[in-house]
Amino acid sequence: MRIVCPFCGERELGEFTYLGDAKPVRPAAGATEDEVFDYVYLRDNIAGPMSEYWYHGGGCRAWLKVARNTLRHEISSVEPAAGVGAAKVGA
Amino acid sequence: MKYSIFSLARAAFSGHKNWQRTWRDASPKSHYDVVIIGGGGHGLATAWFLASEYGIRNVAVLEKGWIGSGNAGRNTTIIRSNYGLPGNTGFYELSMKLWERMEQDLNYNTMVSQRGVINLYHSDAQRDAYARRGNTMRINGIDAELLDLAAVRKMMPFLNFDDARFPVQGGLLQRRGGTARHDAVVWGYAHAASALGVDIIQNCEVTGFVRDGSGKVTGVETSRGRIGAAKVGMAVAGSSSRVAAMAGMRLPIESHVLQAFVSEAIKPLIPNVMTFGAGHFYVSQSDKGGLVFGGDIDGYNSYAQRGNLPVMEDVCEGGMALMPMIGRIRLLRQWGGIMDMSMDGSPIIDKTPVDGLYLNAGWCYGGFKATPGSGLVFAHLLARDEPHKEAARFRLDRFRRGAMIDEKGQGAQPNLH
Numbered sequence: 475m476r477i478v479c480p481f482c483g484e485r486e487l488g489e490f491t492y493l494g495d496a497k498p499v500r501p502a503a504g505a506t507e508d509e510v511f512d513y514v515y516l517r518d519n520i521a522g523p524m525s526e527y528w529y530h531g532g533g534c535r536a537w538l539k540v541a542r543n544t545l546r547h548e549i550s551s552v553e554p555a556a557g558v559g560a561a562k563v564g565a
Numbered sequence: 566m567k568y569s570i571f572s573l574a575r576a577a578f579s580g581h582k583n584w585q586r587t588w589r590d591a592s593p594k595s596h597y598d599v600v601i602i603g604g605g606g607h608g609l610a611t612a613w614f615l616a617s618e619y620g621i622r623n624v625a626v627l628e629k630g631w632i633g634s635g636n637a638g639r640n641t642t643i644i645r646s647n648y649g650l651p652g653n654t655g656f657y658e659l660s661m662k663l664w665e666r667m668e669q670d671l672n673y674n675t676m677v678s679q680r681g682v683i684n685l686y687h688s689d690a691q692r693d694a695y696a697r698r699g700n701t702m703r704i705n706g707i708d709a710e711l712l713d714l715a716a717v718r719k720m721m722p723f724l725n726f727d728d729a730r731f732p733v734q735g736g737l738l739q740r741r742g743g744t745a746r747h748d749a750v751v752w753g754y755a756h757a758a759s760a761l762g763v764d765i766i767q768n769c770e771v772t773g774f775v776r777d778g779s780g781k782v783t784g785v786e787t788s789r790g791r792i793g794a795a796k797v798g799m800a801v802a803g804s805s806s807r808v809a810a811m812a813g814m815r816l817p818i819e820s821h822v823l824q825a826f827v828s829e830a831i832k833p834l835i836p837n838v839m840t841f842g843a844g845h846f847y848v849s850q851s852d853k854g855g856l857v858f859g860g861d862i863d864g865y866n867s868y869a870q871r872g873n874l875p876v877m878e879d880v881c882e883g884g885m886a887l888m889p890m891i892g893r894i895r896l897l898r899q900w901g902g903i904m905d906m907s908m909d910g911s912p913i914i915d916k917t918p919v920d921g922l923y924l925n926a927g928w929c930y931g932g933f934k935a936t937p938g939s940g941l942v943f944a945h946l947l948a949r950d951e952p953h954k955e956a957a958r959f960r961l962d963r964f965r966r967g968a969m970i971d972e973k974g975q976g977a978q979p980n981l982h
Contacts, residue, residue: 475873488875492865492980494819514977515817515908515964519806521868544820544866547873 475547480554481534489532496525496539496555521545527555568672587673587752588759593766596793597625599947600785601800602771602808604628605637606747607925607932608800609754609765610940611947613671616761618941619948624763625794627787629770633751636802639870639902640933641825641857643838643849645682645742646707649698652958652970653911654705659955660938661707661741667937673753675745676852681837682742685717685724685887687731691842695737702739710738723834725889731843733887744838744849750936774812774922782812782921798923798947800939803868803903805926812919816926817908817964819979822867822901823859823930824876828894830854839887846883855897858884862904862930864980872901904930910982911970914943915952915961923947924961929982 478484495518501509521544528538537555542548566572566585576584599615601608604626615621628634644664646657667675686692692711699709713735718726726733755765766789775784775791784793801808803820831854840847848858860880863872877899885892907913907927912935917924925943928935942953952960958970964977975981 486875487873488878494866494980511965516815517806517817517819517979518815519819519866521807521820524866526866542865545868547867547869547871 475549477528477530477538477540477549478552479530479533479536479538480552481536482530485530485533489530490538491529491531493527493529495520496527523550568674588755588765591625591764591766593625593627593769593787593789593792594764595791596784597764598623598794599796599798600624600792600794601626601798602785603635603800603802603804604632604765604767605635605800605802606633606750606754606936607802607928607939607943608798609751609758610936611798611800611925611943612763612765612940613754613758613761614940614944615948616758616763617670619944621948622762624758625792626758626763626765627769627771627785627792628765628767629788631767632755632765633748636902636904636932637751637936638748639825639900640747641847641849641859642744642747642851642933643682643742643847644677644745644934645739645838646934647682647684647698647702647709647737647739647742648972649701650970650972653972654701654707656938656942656955656959657934658705658707659941660935663937663941664745664934665741667745667750667753671753671757673749673756675749675753677743677745679741679743680849681738681740682840683712683717683720683736683738683837684840685736685842686734687843688734692734699737708739708741710740712736712738720836721839723890724887728886731886742838747933754940771808771811774919780920782919794921796921796923796947798925798943800925800943802905802926802928802932805905805924809917809924812917812922814917814919816924817913817977818927819866819906820868821862821864821904821906821980822869822872823862823904824872824880824899824901825857825859826877826880826896827851827898828856828858828891829897831856831894841883841887844879844883844886846880846887848884856891856894862906862980863901867901868903870901870903904928906979906982908964908977908979909969909971910973910975912939912959913961914939914946914956914959916946916950917961
């Protein structure tokens with residue numbers, strides 16, 4: 475598996491660290507116990523196309539949002555994750 | 566059929582041409598008292614304990630492929646009970662005791678070999694941590710010995726004792742630990758369960774649950790038709806989330822790929838099961854002579870049953886740090902299995918919120934050693950509708966209650982357990 479970093483080009487997997495599913499959103503401070511439990515512990519654990527966060531620690535140190543099929547490891551898109559880094563490059 | 570020295574001699578004199586099938590490849594009936602989804606070690610063990618311990622013989626085990634084709638045939642065959650936390654210590658020792666009598670119980674040679682499991686330590690702090698774990702084991706009646714450097718040298722003179730960065734200082738040894746032949750465990754449970762009337766149904770993929778008006782599960786839809794069941798148990802390891810989703814459940818589980826490796830065969834070298842304490846590498850030597858080894862999971866969600874090169878490199882580096890001479894041995898085979906990584910690294914054996922549906926999952930990468938124990942406690946749960954006392958902490962709601970069993974202390978990050 476290789477990931478084409480939008481900043482660094484195609485790099486081998488060892489340069490990247492995995493966070494996981496990009497779908498869960500941290501609940502607001504006033505969220506209920508159920509919402510926090512759901513966010514921290516429950517997973518869709520998708521078998522198929524999944525949007526996920528990877529960190530390019532061995533390169534540009536940017537967080538990336540990768541669309542990858544968990545059944546085949548096929549990567550269909552890589553883009554900068556939303557946030558300060560993405561804003562800098564106008565993504 | 567019953568195996569003995571006489572049956573072996575008889576078969577030998579007839580050129581081994583008259584061995585009979587050891588278990589019955591059944592077709593589905595319309596209804597069972599209990600249907601187990603998953604024909605791996607855990608599912609088949611559950612069926613056998615239901616029939617032999619709890620007197621429930623109208624049982625089917627449904628397997629989407631062939632029995633033992635998932636993680637039961639993909640693990641590194643290690644058995645041990647060297648755990649430190651309440652909940653784990655008692656359960657894994659229960660399992661260890663069942664390994665010790667498995668061959669007599671099943672009338673099947675599962676090649677249980679108590680050759681010892683040693684965890685090497687490489688620093689003072691690690692020695693202290695291992696001493697503590699060893700003491701915890703001994704307090705719970707489990708064997709453990711803390712070996713110093715001289716004892717490790719004597720036992721394994723071939724290790725690299727000159728490593729300046731991670732010097733071997735000693736090890737925590739469980740002599741009763743060891744290995745078992747994984748395929749034989751599957752066939753042994755199939756053999757014994759089938760003899761008691763359990764239907765083992767292959768090529769039968771569950772595609773949905775049948776529910777009544779109250780939402781209770783009353784059966785399963787399969788690729789071989791509808792099968793009714795008073796109770797349904799899931800023992801599907803890496804596919805747990807997918808099967809649970811058919812009943813509308815989300816689980817505290819992520820599926821990750823774990824790789825394992827076998828080298829070409831060499832003369833007897835490694836006398837036990839050994840783990841490197843300064844990286845993630847563990848190894849034993851099979852009876853055929855190959856070094857069987859592994860390390861960390863790849864770290865990303867996967868259902869692909871194959872991994873990638875960075876982990877392979879990391880595992881091999883761990884092996885080379887401990888035994889530089891294995892660099893001249895070629896890797897023969899490598900494969901991947903899908904691990905049901907739970908949020909605290911410990912299993913879940915419990916009723917689900919869906920009436921009639923029972924869950925056995927979250928084994929992370931330690932499911933093989935648990936096979937007999939898992940079968941017994943899951944059968945107990947299915948038969949009595951209450952947890953076995955040694956599995957009373959493996960509850961599905963423990964995450965909500967904050968009662969995690971986090972052996973590694975990593976928190977809710979499954980790829981770090």
